[in-house]
Structure formats: structure tokens, C-alpha cells
Amino acid sequence: MALAELLNNGQLWRGSESRQTLDIETDSSGYNRLDHWLPGGGWARGQLIELLYPAPGVGELRLLWPLLKRAKKDSTSPVMWIDPPADPNPVALQQAGISLAQQWVVHSGKDRAKALWSMEQALSSGSCALVLGWLDGRLPTVAQRRLQVAAQNGNTSGWLMRPDREHLQPSAAAYRVRLQAEGGCTRNMLEQRLISHRKVQLELQKRRGGWPMDPQPITLCGLF
Amino acid sequence: MRWLALYFPYLPLELDGFDKDCPRVMLDSRQRVVLANTAAQSEGIKPGQALATAQALAPPLSLCRENPLQLQQVMAQLALWAGQFSARISLCPPQTLLLEIASMLRYFKGSESLRQQLVVALEGQGYSCWMAMGESAQGALLLARAGGCEAISGDDYRRALGQLRIDQLELSSTQQKQLTGVGIKKLSALAGLPRIELARRLGPELTAWLDRVLGRCQQPPAPWEPPERFDLSLDLEIELEHTHAILFPLRRLLAALEGFLNQRQWLATELKLRLAGRENQQAITVVHAQGCSSASLWQDLLRLRLERETLTAPINRIALELCHHHALQADNRDLFTEQREQLSASTLISRLRSRLGDEALMRLDQLQGEPLLRPDCQPDWPQIRPSWILPTPKALPDRERRQLELLSGPERIQGSWWQQPQQRDYFIASWPDGRIGWIFRDFHDHWYLHGWFG
Numbered sequence: 001m002a003l004a005e006l007l008n009n010g011q012l013w014r015g016s017e018s019r020q021t022l023d024i025e026t027d028s029s030g031y032n033r034l035d036h037w038l039p040g041g042g043w044a045r046g047q048l049i050e051l052l053y054p055a056p057g058v059g060e061l062r063l064l065w066p067l068l069k070r071a072k073k074d075s076t077s078p079v080m081w082i083d084p085p086a087d088p089n090p091v092a093l094q095q096a097g098i099s100l101a102q103q104w105v106v107h108s109g110k111d112r113a114k115a116l117w118s119m120e121q122a123l124s125s126g127s128c129a130l131v132l133g134w135l136d137g138r139l140p141t142v143a144q145r146r147l148q149v150a151a152q153n154g155n156t157s158g159w160l161m162r163p164d165r166e167h168l169q170p171s172a173a174a175y176r177v178r179l180q181a182e183g184g185c186t187r188n189m190l191e192q193r194l195i196s197h198r199k200v201q202l203e204l205q206k207r208r209g210g211w212p213m214d215p216q217p218i219t220l221c222g223l224f
Numbered sequence: 225m226r227w228l229a230l231y232f233p234y235l236p237l238e239l240d241g242f243d244k245d246c247p248r249v250m251l252d253s254r255q256r257v258v259l260a261n262t263a264a265q266s267e268g269i270k271p272g273q274a275l276a277t278a279q280a281l282a283p284p285l286s287l288c289r290e291n292p293l294q295l296q297q298v299m300a301q302l303a304l305w306a307g308q309f310s311a312r313i314s315l316c317p318p319q320t321l322l323l324e325i326a327s328m329l330r331y332f333k334g335s336e337s338l339r340q341q342l343v344v345a346l347e348g349q350g351y352s353c354w355m356a357m358g359e360s361a362q363g364a365l366l367l368a369r370a371g372g373c374e375a376i377s378g379d380d381y382r383r384a385l386g387q388l389r390i391d392q393l394e395l396s397s398t399q400q401k402q403l404t405g406v407g408i409k410k411l412s413a414l415a416g417l418p419r420i421e422l423a424r425r426l427g428p429e430l431t432a433w434l435d436r437v438l439g440r441c442q443q444p445p446a447p448w449e450p451p452e453r454f455d456l457s458l459d460l461e462i463e464l465e466h467t468h469a470i471l472f473p474l475r476r477l478l479a480a481l482e483g484f485l486n487q488r489q490w491l492a493t494e495l496k497l498r499l500a501g502r503e504n505q506q507a508i509t510v511v512h513a514q515g516c517s518s519a520s521l522w523q524d525l526l527r528l529r530l531e532r533e534t535l536t537a538p539i540n541r542i543a544l545e546l547c548h549h550h551a552l553q554a555d556n557r558d559l560f561t562e563q564r565e566q567l568s569a570s571t572l573i574s575r576l577r578s579r580l581g582d583e584a585l586m587r588l589d590q591l592q593g594e595p596l597l598r599p600d601c602q603p604d605w606p607q608i609r610p611s612w613i614l615p616t617p618k619a620l621p622d623r624e625r626r627q628l629e630l631l632s633g634p635e636r637i638q639g640s641w642w643q644q645p646q647q648r649d650y651f652i653a654s655w656p657d658g659r660i661g662w663i664f665r666d667f668h669d670h671w672y673l674h675g676w677f678g
Contacts, residue, residue, distance in 0.1 A: 057659030061611045061678035078569050086612040089675065090588050095609065100589035106576060107584045118576055127569040181658020200658075 013039075013209045024208075027157065030066020033218050034202065039209030046155035047174035047208070048123075048148040054164040056085050058181045059200045062220040064132070064159065068098045071129035080122045082106045082133040083115050096221075102129065116143055119158065123147060126154035134161045144172035167205065176206035182217060225442060226326040226335075226377075227361045228310075229368035230342070231354045232302070232319045234261045239294050240461045240473060244350055247282040250290060251275060258290075262352065294459050295319070301456055302351075303448050304480040307487035309342065314361075314445040320368065322361055322445060335376045349476050358385070360439035366393060385437070386412030393437075395430075402426055411437070454484045457543035463501070465538045467530040470499065474526065477544040478519040485549070491515030494548040497526060504537040510578055514570035515550055521571065528578035608632070608652060610662040610675030617672035620663060625671045628653040628663070637664075652677070 006012035009024050026042035028035050035041050043049060053060045071079055079102050081088060090100050106122075108114035112135070119133040133147075139162070151158040160173060167178060180201040200220055204213040232238070236259055237248045247264035249257045255275040267282035279285050302321055303313050309332070310323035325338065332338035335357060346353045354372035358364030363385050367373040370392040375381040388411040390403050403426075408414050414422075415438060423431045435441040456477050464470055474497070485492055493515040499506045510525045577585055633651030648664040655661065662675035 054657065055659060056612050056678050057655070057661050057676035059678070076569060078573070084612075086614050086676065088588060089609055089611055089613045091607075092609040092611040093588065096611075101587065103588040104573070105586050105588065106580065107586075108580060109584065114580060118580065121575060122572060125569075125572040127572050 027067065027070075029063075030070070031063075031218060031220075033216075037204060037210075037213055037216070038207060043157060044174060044208045045157055046152050048144070048151045048158045048160055048172070049175040049177065050144075050160045050162060050171050050173040050206075051177050051179060052162050052164045052167050052205075053179040054181075058179055059220045060161065060179055061088075063177075063179065063202075064130075065096050065098070065221055067130060067157075068093075068103075069096065071099070071102060077127055077129040078102055078104045079130045080104050080106055080118075080128055080132065082119050082122070082131070083108055083110075084132075084134055112137075116147070120146055120150045123150035123156050123158045124154040126156055128154075128156050131156060131158045132161060133158065136163055138166070138169065141170055141172055148172050148174065171206065173206070174208055175204070178203040178205055178215070180215065225324055225361075225444065226329070226357060226359065227364040227444075228323045228325045228338075228342075228355065228357050229316075229361075229364035230302075230306070230321040230323070230346075231356075231365075231368040231372070232351055233354055234259065234352045235298065235319045236290060236295060237261045237288060238351055239288075239291060239298050240458070244352060246286055247284065248286045248288065249278055250288050252290070288461060291459075297456075297458065298476075301458075301476060301480040304450060304454075304456070305345075305349075305476075305483040307450060307483035309338065309483075311487070312444075313448050315448050316365055316445060320365060322365060324444070325357070345479065349479050350472070357381075358439075360436060360442065361444050362433075362436040363439060366437060369394070386410060386415065390414075395433075399426065399430060450484065450487065454481060454546035455543065456480055456545075457498075457541060460540045460542070463538035463540045465535060467533050467535060468527075470530060470539075470542060471523070471527055473542060474544070475519070475523060477542070478523050478526075481522070481544060481546065482517055482519040484546070485517035489552045490549045491517050491552050492522070492546055492549050494546075495522060495526070496545045496547050498543040498545070499535065499539045500541040500543070501535075501537045501539040504539070506533070506536060506539075508533055509547070510574075511582075512570065512574040514568060516571070517552075525574055525578045528575060531579065532581065607635070611678045612676040614674055614676075617664070617674045620671040620673050622671075625663075627656050628661075631660070634665075650674075 003012070007014070024040055025045040026038070026040040027045055028042040029038065051060060051063070068079060071077070081103060084105060088103065088105065093103065094100055106118050108118060115133065115135060119131060119135075122128050122131045131151075139160075144160070147158060147160065164178065164180075180203075182199045182201055199217045201215040202218045203215040204210075206212060234244070236250050238244055238261075244261060245263050247267055247269065248261050249264050249269060250259040252258045257269060257271050257273045257275070257278050259271060260269045260278070264278070264282055264285065269278045269281050269285075275287075299315055299317075299319070299321075303315055306313050306321055306323055310325055310328055312324035314322040316322050325335075329335060329338065332341065339355065339357075342353075342355065354368050356364050356367035356373040357376050358367060358381065359377060363381075366388060367384060370388055373381075373384045375384045390400055390409060390411075393411060395403070403414065408417075415434065419431055422434075432441075436443050458473050458477060460473060481492065481495075491514075492512070494509060494511050496507055496509050499508075508529055510522070510529050512522075512525065516522070573585060631652045631654055634649035635651075637648050637650055647667050650662060650664045653661050653663050660677040661673055662677065663671060663673050665671050
């Protein structure tokens with residue numbers, strides 16, 4: 001493979017520049033600011049993305065709202081929710097314009113091996129629009145690498161939702177994103193409907209074709 | 225017409241589908257070897273030997289008895305399986321299948337490719353087979369039973385047929401004696417004799433038989449009628465204690481199923497596997513939403529399902545039943561769109577269901593829960609609802625609750641949840657670390673956490 005080709009598809013990049021254009025298929029994240037930070041203008045397709053956040057309620061789902069809404073277009077391909085920490089609320093999802101008939105919730109019964117297997121199957125099948133997996137605790141690098149390979153084979157984006165305390169563990173995912181809420185809100189903010197444009201701190205610990213990025217504030221879409 | 229004969233020389237030893245590389249013999253009532261498989265033959269075991277001799281020659285010898293009923297079951301299974309290669313199948317005892325193939329050669333891209341496909345499929349099911357093609361049914365049968373023949377047609381075929389010895393022709397012993405008595409050793413010599421002379425000396429039956437063998441007169445055997453329903457069972461010689469051991473014998477039932485489905489252009493959507501022991505019976509059901517006929521895919525689904533199953537007692541009989549099917553729709557996919565999909569969504573979901581259980585997978589629009597979570601039971605005005613709902617509300621300790629900042633509320637929700645009149649005041653609250661939750665205060669002034677705005 002020629003050097004230029006490696007540079008073009010982001011497998012190799014120059015430290016002095018962060019390329020804005022890459023010859024790879026990317027999916028817009030739905031947030032202009034975030035797309036600007038992601039080389040190629042979005043999440044590279046068929047990659048594993050690790051999202052680290054302290055606890056539910058930070059805005060972890062709203063970061064994915066635009067991706068879930070877009071999946072509606074070809075309604076045959078399912079979105080898999082593997083071992084979510086609570087029940088996704090159909091009412092909220094429908095309000096956000098997400099097709100419910102596409103959302104499949106998979107419960108492995110707290111069995112790590114089954115959860116990993118399900119996620120790998122879903123990713124490598126190539127038939128899913130998106131695969132979201134909540135895997136707590138330590139995850140062996142081998143398991144992560146398998147998921148990354150499965151995502152590439154199936155050309156399906158996989159989101160690995162992990163607790164923030166794991167941020168020092170090595171990761172085999174192509175992207176690593178840390179999400180932190182930005183302090184508390186006040187009643188006043190909600191009344192001014194500011195809550196619907198609440199800011200969070202997003203850090204790109206790892207990204208395709210660029211240096212890690214320090215935490216930056218980003219405005220997520222509304223609560224509904 | 226073109227015929228393909230499949231002869232299964234060691235079938236009585238291969239009935240239950242276990243390893244054919246292990247030496248195995250069949251004994252008669254006088255404890256003498258009547259049939260030995262290739263592995264046993266290579267150890268020097270021959271039919272007619274006493275059991276003690278055979279055991280001395282190959283110590284890890286496995287023994288079996290004649291089982292005509294089971295042999296019949298397996299032949300029916302093989303006939304079903306062969307349904308995908310030919311529309312006209314005949315059972316020709318002993319242990320031979322006869323397939324009419326002239327109409328199918330084009331579909332299978334020629335005789336050689338058909339032969340290859342058969343070899344691979346039979347090898348996968350663990351059967352030893354001798355096969356031969358012929359221009360007459362009788363000729364193909366004789367060649368197959370004499371050890372198989374590679375020749376397909378024309379001179380090669382006629383030469384191979386002519387090389388058959390008199391003792392390989394399945395003639396009565398009197399006829400054999402008469403022929404060897406006049407010095408005829410091969411079929412070619414017999415075919416060269418004048419017909420009238422032959423008929424006068426050896427009887428008109430022999431000439432009629434000769435005409436059938438040489439294809440001068442076609443008299444195809446009666447076709448076999450496949451059953452209307454697919455429900456096959458297999459009795460096992462050995463009792464099985466673990467589910468993974470079922471997979472090998474199961475492979476044969478699935479191969480028969482594939483033949484059955486392909487012949488009818490059906491797709492199976494639900495299969496039932498019954499496992500029976502002396503006193504126990506277990507049944508498992510596997511479903512594929514879209515339907516499929518492939519044996520390997522069903523085997524994969526059943527394997528995943530069996531991994532979850534434990535046998536309550538050893539079993540010695542497995543049965544496979546086709547519960548639901550639908551007709552195959554003509555495939556009208558665009559030839560030019562790139563096929564990236566490796567596995568269809570419904571296959572993926574069937575796989576996950578097989579391994580994790582039916583209740584482990586749920587589609588969000590099929591939730592039947594409390595009205596609060598059902599989009600069709602919502603009031604018209606927009607409400608802010610959390611994206612995560614806790615399965616059961618969690619009590620909020622007072623100390624934690626006092627740190628919360630209430631952002632909106634109260635929103636009073638009344639209803640008969642769980643058939644009990646309730647009244648709750650809901651608030652959206654912010655945690656000091658920035659998380660946003662959905663909390664409520666009940667009638668008794670207790671606080672609970674019910675959801676998160678993820």
C-alpha cells in the first residue's frame with residue numbers, strides 16, 4: 001500500500017496537521033462542532049467507539065440521538081441495545097423521532113460472555129444500523145479487539161458504553177470519547193429552556209487521524 | 225433417461241452416525257462377523273471370522289447387531305435428503321438409492337459437478353457410498369454395488385459394465401452355475417452371445433434381464449413417494465448424556481429436512497426437536513422469522529439452543545419435526561446492488577434468540593407495560609420524559625434528595641398503576657454532578673427516583 005493511500009484513509013497521519021478530509025466513509029455525528037473535531041467530518045463507519053461516562057443521566061443517549069434518528073431511513077436494519085443499564089423509554093424515544101420498531105433490547109442475563117458474544121454477532125452480521133453495548137467492569141483487550149474486528153468486518157458502527165473509571169485502561173477501539181456533565185443546572189435555566197441546550201464536556205481521548213483532544217464544551221440536543 | 229445409483233455398503237454400521245474411522249463390525253446370531261467397515265478391514269477383519277478373532281485383530285472394536293427397522297428409517301431419511309438432487313427417487317433394497325438425473329444435469333452444471341456435490345454432502349453426514357451413473361437403471365445399480373464406477377456414459381460406461389463378473393450380476397445361483405459351467409466369466413461375454421440361443425438354453429427371463437441391464441429396454445423401478453409431513457426420528461445405539469453429542473446425528477436429520485424443503489420449494493420457520501430416553505422426553509423449539517431451508521443454518525440455531533439445554537436423563541432417540549413453513553418467494557433482489565450484508569437481520573435475531581432465549585430479546589414497540597411507557601397512551605401536549613426508566617422506582621434517601629435542584633414540576637400523574645390507585649408528583653431534578661433525573665413524591669411524602677435523562 002502506498003504511503004499516500006495510508007495517509008488518505010487515515011491509517012497514517014502527520015503529527016503536524018490534523019486532516020479534515022479523509023478518504024473514508026464517515027457518518028456525521030449530527031453535531032457540527034463534533035464533526036469539526038472528527039477528521040473526515042464524522043465517525044468513521046465500521047469502527048468501535050468507546051464512550052466513557054460517569055453514570056446514566058449525563059447525556060450519553062442524547063449524544064446518540066442524531067445517529068438513532070438517521071437509522072430510521074432504512075427501517076429494516078435493527079439497532080441493538082445490549083444490556084442497557086435501565087429500560088429505554090419508548091415515549092421519550094418516540095418524542096425524539098426515533099423509530100421504535102427498529103430498536104431491539106437484548107438482555108444477556110448479566111452474563112459477560114453472552115453479552116460479548118451478542119455484540120460480536122450483531123456487529124459482524126452487517127445487518128444492524130447501530131450496535132450499542134453496555135459492558136461494565138474490566139474488559140480484556142482481546143475482547144475489545146475482537147469487537148473492533150467484528151465492527152470492521154460487518155462495516156457496522158459499534159458503541160461500547162463504559163463507566164468513566166475505566167479511562168486509564170488501554171483501549172482497542174478506534175475512538176474513545178469521555179463525557180462529563182458540566183456542573184449542576186438551576187431552575188432558572190430550565191425555565192429559559194436552556195436545559196434543552198445543555199452543555200457537556202466532551203473529550204476525545206482517541207480519534208481516527210488526529211491527536212487526542214482535551215475536554216471541550218459541546219451543546220447536546222434537548223431533553224425531548 | 226440417465227440414472228445415478230448410490231449404494232451404501234456399510235450402512236448397517238453407520239446407522240447412528242458415529243465416527244466411521246473407528247473399526248466396527250456387525251455380528252450375526254452365532255457371534256460371527258457378517259460386515260466389517262473399511263477401518264476394520266484394514267486391520268485384517270473379514271466377514272465370517274469369529275468375534276474372538278476380530279477382537280484380537282483390532283482391540284478397540286465396536287460391535288453392532290442387525291437392525292432392519294432402523295435401516296429402513298435411515299434409507300427413508302436418505303431418500304428425503306436426495307430430494308434436492310432429483311425429483312424421481314427409488315429405493316432399491318438392499319441399501320441403494322436410484323436417482324433419475326437427466327433432467328437435473330443442467331441445473332447441477334454437469335455430471336461431474338453433481339457427483340462432487342454428492343460426495344461432499346455424504347461425507348459431511350458420515351456415510352460411505354459407492355456411486356455409479358448409467359444409461360439404464362439396472363446397469364447403474366450393478367455398477368454401484370460392484371464398488372462404484374467413475375465412467376459417465378459412452379464407451380467407458382459400456383466397457384465398465386462389460387467388465388462385471390458373473391458373481392457381481394445378482395443372478396440366481398442356478399443361473400450363475402449354468403453360466404460359469406459354459407465358461408462365461410464376464411457380462412461382456414454374455415452380451416456377445418446370440419439372443420435366441422441364450423433364451424432357449426437359459427430361459428427368457430435372462431434375456432429380458434440382460435435387455436434391462438444393457439438399456440435395450442427401459443423398465444424404471446417404481447418411484448418413492450415422499451411423506452406429506454416432515455417428522456423423522458432416529459434411534460441411537462448409544463445413550464447420549466450431553467447435548468453437544470446430539471449434533472452429529474442431528475446433522476443427518478437436517479440434511480433430510482433440507483432435501484424435503486428444497487423439493488417442495490418451502491422455507492421452514494419453526495422446527496421442533498424431541499429428545500427421548502427410556503422414560504423421559506424433552507422438546508425444544510427453534511424459530512426463524514424469515515424462514516430458511518439451509519441445513520447448516522438450522523444446525524447453527526439448534527446448536528446455540530442446545531447449549532442452553534441440559535438433559536434431564538440420557539436419551540437414545542431424537543426426532544425432528546417441521547412445525548411451520550411457508551412457500552419460497554421468488555428472489556427478486558437487484559443483481560447490481562452491492563451485497564454487503566453477510567447475515568440477514570432476521571437470521572441474526574434468530575441466532576440471538578436461540579442462544580439467549582426468546583424472552584431475552586424485545587422490540588421496543590412491542591412493550592406491553594404500564595400506560596406511562598406506551599406512546600399510544602400519552603396525552604396530546606408534549607411532556608418531557610426521561611430516556612431511561614428504572615424497572616422499579618428506587619427510594620431516594622433524604623440526604624441525597626436535599627442536594628438536588630428541582631428543575632421542573634410538579635407534574636401530577638394519577639392512574640391505576642399495577643391495579644392500585646396511585647398519585648405521584650413528578651419533578652425533573654439536577655444532581656450536583658450535573659446528571660438529570662426524574663423523581664417523584666408519593667402520597668405518603670416519600671421520594672423515589674424513577675428515571676434518568678440519558
